[in-house]
Amino acid sequence: MLGSIAIYIAKRLITLFFILLVLSIIIFFMIYMLPGDPAVLLAGPEATQAEIQMVRERLGLDKPLLEQYLIFIRKILSGNLGESIITGYPISKLIYERFQNTLKLAVFSLFISSILGIFAGVTAAINRNKFLDQIVMVLSLTGVSMPVFLLAIILIQIFSVWFKIFPATSVGTALEFRHIILPALTLGLIGAAPIARITRTSMIESLSQDYITTAKSFGFHKRIIIYKYALRNALIPVVTVMGLIFGYNLAGAVITETIFAYPGLGRLIVDSIFSRDYPVIQIGLLFITSTFVIVNIIVDILYSLINPKIR
Amino acid sequence: MIEGLLTKKFGSGALYTWRKIKRNRNIKVGFIFLGIFLIISLFPWAFSVYDPYKGDLKESFSPPSFEHPFGTDYLGRDLLSRVLWGARTSLIIAMLGVLLASTLGTLIGTISGYYKGKLDYIIMRVVDVMLAFPDFLLALFIIAVTGPGLWNVILAIAFYNFPQFVRISRGSTLAIREMDYVEAAKALGEKDFSIIFKYILPNSLSPVIVHFTLRLGASILTAAGLSFLGLGVQPPTPDWGLMLNEALTYLSFAPYMWVFPGIFLIMTVIGLNLTGDGLNDVLNPRVRE
Numbered sequence: 027m028l029g030s031i032a033i034y035i036a037k038r039l040i041t042l043f044f045i046l047l048v049l050s051i052i053i054f055f056m057i058y059m060l061p062g063d064p065a066v067l068l069a070g071p072e073a074t075q076a077e078i079q080m081v082r083e084r085l086g087l088d089k090p091l092l093e094q095y096l097i098f099i100r101k102i103l104s105g106n107l108g109e110s111i112i113t114g115y116p117i118s119k120l121i122y123e124r125f126q127n128t129l130k131l132a133v134f135s136l137f138i139s140s141i142l143g144i145f146a147g148v149t150a151a152i153n154r155n156k157f158l159d160q161i162v163m164v165l166s167l168t169g170v171s172m173p174v175f176l177l178a179i180i181l182i183q184i185f186s187v188w189f190k191i192f193p194a195t196s197v198g199t200a201l202e203f204r205h206i207i208l209p210a211l212t213l214g215l216i217g218a219a220p221i222a223r224i225t226r227t228s229m230i231e232s233l234s235q236d237y238i239t240t241a242k243s244f245g246f247h248k249r250i251i252i253y254k255y256a257l258r259n260a261l262i263p264v265v266t267v268m269g270l271i272f273g274y275n276l277a278g279a280v281i282t283e284t285i286f287a288y289p290g291l292g293r294l295i296v297d298s299i300f301s302r303d304y305p306v307i308q309i310g311l312l313f314i315t316s317t318f319v320i321v322n323i324i325v326d327i328l329y330s331l332i333n334p335k336i337r
Numbered sequence: 338m339i340e341g342l343l344t345k346k347f348g349s350g351a352l353y354t355w356r357k358i359k360r361n362r363n364i365k366v367g368f369i370f371l372g373i374f375l376i377i378s379l380f381p382w383a384f385s386v387y388d389p390y391k392g393d394l395k396e397s398f399s400p401p402s403f404e405h406p407f408g409t410d411y412l413g414r415d416l417l418s419r420v421l422w423g424a425r426t427s428l429i430i431a432m433l434g435v436l437l438a439s440t441l442g443t444l445i446g447t448i449s450g451y452y453k454g455k456l457d458y459i460i461m462r463v464v465d466v467m468l469a470f471p472d473f474l475l476a477l478f479i480i481a482v483t484g485p486g487l488w489n490v491i492l493a494i495a496f497y498n499f500p501q502f503v504r505i506s507r508g509s510t511l512a513i514r515e516m517d518y519v520e521a522a523k524a525l526g527e528k529d530f531s532i533i534f535k536y537i538l539p540n541s542l543s544p545v546i547v548h549f550t551l552r553l554g555a556s557i558l559t560a561a562g563l564s565f566l567g568l569g570v571q572p573p574t575p576d577w578g579l580m581l582n583e584a585l586t587y588l589s590f591a592p593y594m595w596v597f598p599g600i601f602l603i604m605t606v607i608g609l610n611l612t613g614d615g616l617n618d619v620l621n622p623r624v625r626e
Contacts, residue, residue, distance in 0.1 A: 172603055284566055285585070
């Protein structure tokens, strides 16, 4: 039994290695897919001829491609990622600071999604095909179809413009808790929709099991049956969806962070695309996608530990 | 009339499916939303007399009125016209992008699944890697390389949707190639080419159609998201994402600027999702709960 778990984990880790390898190759070649001389692109718009020559030598841009790729990888593994060509700020520090902010936002919004989504899903399941169920289903369909930026606009309109409770941007001030609330609410509400759907489906199945009927016949209180017995077993697929949403919050918060001018990784990448800060685009995309892939593999492994059928 | 035609052309199976489609409530509601979307994107000029590109600065920021039912924007352009023509922009981008992805993806997936072997193995590993990345970041990557613009957005959408269609059509091909009628065709000496086009493709299309519908909705959202960020379609093209971005600046005194493009955008995506869910129930019954 333990053997099959180990084999499964080993397989997933090999896949992970393979994906990271391909990812790093694609990101490395990105600079060659662009029109223009890579050395000029990587040195920045205001670089002098001497600086361009220096970049060319440091990155080995006149050497064979394989050697260049190895230099690129060595640079990443050593953590010495160079500087932004626009601001001159060290990229490793930039990524570290921005990632902390993105992580805070991701955790907080996952918290909102889980509480709302599970509560709505359970409510829908115990009122199956009744009015409350239909309301939850319509809301979750809306949530699944809702563009993040539209929800953000609606929340800004209500909470920042009309009621003036929360600020709409984090520009010009140090990041405080009140700046996180609206972006977290945006991501949290969007994420609640799929969680509600999967909780409902899973709860309906769990409530039809024999042990629930037995528990009912013993005369246990309804709330205990629902939350203690049925929900506990229904949560397995829900946890997987939560993991996926967490991954998306870490990687896919690009639009939300940009609207609220939230200083996270997603906004860093969008800003860098606009300013053609190619070293930052490369490292940023590499970091953010690797995080997403790693989170997904961890979720896969955790799921296989809870549910042996999957292996 | 339709029923008679269907039975004549495709046999009683098609009639049965058609009746199930007609009974499905999701599809009914979805079709209504989609019908509205299609009509306005095909004939936007029929519903508004104004030019979506030309504005009258004296009229800028007029709230909804009889002349301008959705109001006007900061350049005094009629928002109703821009919303209607914006439907066409969304339709062109999502249709072309997903059509490109599904045609290429289905062909490659079917061939890969039919021949199996080494090529299949390599294709599937590439697909696995592509599927490991979040959609929006793949699109952003393409845009970072190609730069913004309508055609580049179509390319980005085609690129990230493509591996999903390979995976899906390969899966159904693997099942269908073991069917008796394929064996029979082989025994009768039919060529691989005609087996794939006559037997495998037509029978493996239903999951592709469902996925096509769902991906249209998701791609409309991606395209709108890219133009909202300023990385997609560029002004002055009428586009829902761009309009919502412009509205963000004037929230304090012109909220109507986001309300109408927002409603049309979400209604279109809801329509596509409902239709996709409904088709899924009808065409792939085993996934139904």
